[in-house]
Amino acid sequence: MxxxxxxxxxxxxxxxxxxxxxxxxxxxxxxxxxxxxxxxxxxxxxxxxxxxxxxxxxxxxxxxxxxxxxxxxxxxxxxxxxxxxxxxxxxxxxxxxxxxxxxxxxxxxxxxxxxxxxxxxxxxxxxxxxxxxxxxxxxxxxxxxxxxxxxxxxxxxxxxxxxxxxxxxxxRAEVTEATLDRLHRIELQEDLWYFCLDVLKWDTKRIVCDKAYLTEPGVLPQAYAEQLQQLREALDRGRPS
Missing domain, CATH: 3.50.30.40 (Ribonuclease E inhibitor RraA/RraA-like)
Structure with missing residues (x-):
């Protein structure tokens, strides 16, 4: 491309x-x-x-x-x-x-x-x-x-x-497939975070800092569970998440 x-x-x-x-x-x-x-x-x-x-x-x-x-x-x-x-x-x-x-x-x-x-x-x-x-x-x-x-x-x-x-x-140097992939994953992460907040009623530390959905995938609908692998890599570069 x-x-x-x-x-x-x-x-x-x-x-x-x-x-x-x-x-x-x-x-x-x-x-x-x-x-x-x-x-x-x-x-x-x-x-x-x-x-x-x-x-x-x-x-x-x-x-x-x-x-x-x-x-x-x-x-x-x-x-x-x-x-x-x-x-x-x-x-x-x-x-x-x-x-x-x-x-x-x-x-x-x-x-x-x-x-x-x-x-x-x-x-x-x-x-x-x-x-x-x-x-x-x-x-x-x-x-x-x-x-x-x-x-x-x-x-x-x-x-x-x-x-x-x-x-x-x-x-310009970051107009790459990797950036496009990260944008898709950011969107997925936002959707998942709001599901955890609005539906599961988790607190924000459990969602954002602990990312408990990675260790408790059974609480998620199948549609989210199938995409969790995309979110196992930290999206905040430069610092551990």
């Missing part, structure tokens, strides 16, 4: 099952979160291939230039450098990118403005905050080249998942 078709399969799986940022972060070993980035509009779930965009030094000129290349279904992730507390985009860019370029979402690693209109129109925008103070739309010194190259190498072609919990990015 080609990397692009595998990436689309992962996007489709996350979308169809509405896999949350919480679950995706767990599947990545509690990694991948864009720190400080939150939803501008509530109750949205957006997934897509990452298209990184870079701007710097109190100017969004580079944003206006680069967003013309966004493809349908992509998540536009804007990285800002030395833009102080100025908004990188507002409702005009939000409408152009999501309506006319048909991007799945916009993620701004910085501030945005026109918050009321963005929320009223329910544009799928995530940011670190809001301010009425905008950037200049004239050319400025570019985003530091070495850092932009590092970010591009890590996330371009990766997958962004955005919801009320924030934004998680699956790096």
């Amino acid at each position: 080609s990397n692009s078709s595998l990436a689309q399969q992962i996007v489709d799986t996350i979308t169809a099952n509405r896999i949350s940022t919480t679950e995706v972060a767990d599947a990545l070993g509690k990694r991948g979160v864009l720190r400080g980035v939150g939803a501008m509009t509530e109750n949205l779930h957006r997934v897509g291939i990452v298209r990184p965009v870079f701007t710097a030094h109190d100017s969004n000129y580079a944003v206006h230039d680069q967003i013309r290349d966004i493809q349908p279904g992509e998540v536009c992730v804007i990285y800002a450098h030395a833009c102080d507390d100025r908004a990188i985009i507002g409702d005009l860019v939000s409408k152009f990118v999501t309506l006319y370029r048909r991007a799945s979402a916009i993620v701004v690693n910085g501030m945005v403005r026109d918050a009321a209109r963005i929320r009223r129109e329910r544009y799928p925008v995530w940011s670190t905050g809001v301010t009425p103070l905008g950037c200049w739309n004239t050319p400025a010194s570019p985003y530091p080249a070495d850092e932009a190259a590092r970010i591009r190498d890590e996330v371009a072609g990766g997958i962004a998942v955005c919801d009320d919990g924030g934004v998680v990015v699956i790096p």
